[in-house]
Amino acid sequence: MLDIQLLRNDLDGVAKSLASRGFIIDAAAFRALELERKTVQTRTQELQAKRNAISKQIGQAKAKGEDVSPIMAEVANLGEELKAAESGLEEIQGRMNEILLIIPNLPHETTPAGKSEADNVEVRKVGTPRIFDFPARDHVDVGEGLKQLDFGTAAKISGARFSLMRGQLARLHRALAQFMLDVHTQEHGYTEVYVPYLVNPDSMRGTGQLPKFEADLFAVQKNENEKLYLIPTAEVPLTNMVRDEIVASESLPLKFVAHTPCFRSEAGSYGRDTRGMIRQHQFDKVELVQIVHPSKSCEALEELTANAETILQKLELPYRVMALCTGDMGFSSAKTYDLEVWLPAQNAYREISSCSNFEAFQARRMQARYRNEKGKPELVHTINGSGLAVGRTLVAILENCQRADGGVDIPAILQPYMGGQKLIEPAH
């Protein structure tokens, strides 16, 4: 959510900035609504002040034992008008809030301008793609060849866009998550957190999934009146830990990591990545979140991105870092780096992590604050990123570490997590 003051004071500037990310704000409508708000709010508060003053008089007169009926008459007709004004104001504020909740964040000044994915800027490229002396198969062929990756059975149990792993592949998947958690907790100073996978609407609103992206979420009915949402990322519970909190400034930065399943309905992406486990309704992810002092968020994003990159480096997977352009960035983000891992079968780099600085956008929705030097509450900044998406990391290993015989070499760093095992043997 943007600062309402900013919209009041510099609507044109905001509109221009939002236009760079393809969002057109109806400035005229906003101005009209704002004017209406000002009029009605002033009127309402005048009436309230009047009522309070008269009520006070009644109290004092009664205390002295005086006759209050003349004063009562004075306030009699006030009620209707006040009630109308109050409900009018409430209605206007409701409309204003609806507008505010669907306006995306302003891009950071360092975010490259652009319209689409094609305008993203490569920041760095790390590692060299391996040269294969045999045709590289994709992860589906490798995994099914091992008889350890099974989409058919998953489809029978649940439907499309689910996967099922067995045996050593399932273990490798588990090993990856353990390895990532260990690196981030032991080397990068994150606190491991176990979180709920079902969250309430307030939490989804806090991080920006609601109200605009309900269609992307899975929900369950808790009871007649209440819904709970399956988390699309651990960002939601981790970031909402500080919702409605005022954290001590000396405790910043807060650094959290969690390994969770993530659930996404993938509405509107029916034709994309239908093969394999790139785009699933359910996948595991290790998520990094930092809650930081507003002056530190830029460097925190660099740090968190580097933390995520460390995993790819340790796994010896080639990747590149892309700075997303204004037009390709997510709703809540001011600046985003995507990490893209090399997938030889696609002959392309594919997203495996997305690291974003949300500045005060989520904090304002959440009322997540700290006490500044003057003791006044001020909004924190929030940062998060995948470190990494476990399923896609597994895909990258299957493709990059495959052998001509159908087996898969286990990256050295993971071998201790696999009981010392060095490869997954081909099926016989």
Next chain:
RNA sequence: GGAGAGGUGGCAGAGUGGUCGAAUGUACCUGACUCGAAAUCAGGCGUAGGUUCAAACCUACCGUGGGUUCGAAUCCCACCCUCUCCGCCA
């Protein structure tokens, strides 16, 4: 699922219809005393919003949402959460 108790400022804790945004304590800040500190004394100390150049003034907020009333922290209704006991249970 059943029975009971409770949700008030950073914390503790009063307040059961009328200057209550809220006593008191504590924490914190400023000043005095002191060589300095502690103790003591005096003052200050919630959040959000509006009008405004500013000073100042006004409004809302006592778990949440409704209601009664000229007036609600206080009365009524619903819900949420916490605690205790019982039942069930990984």
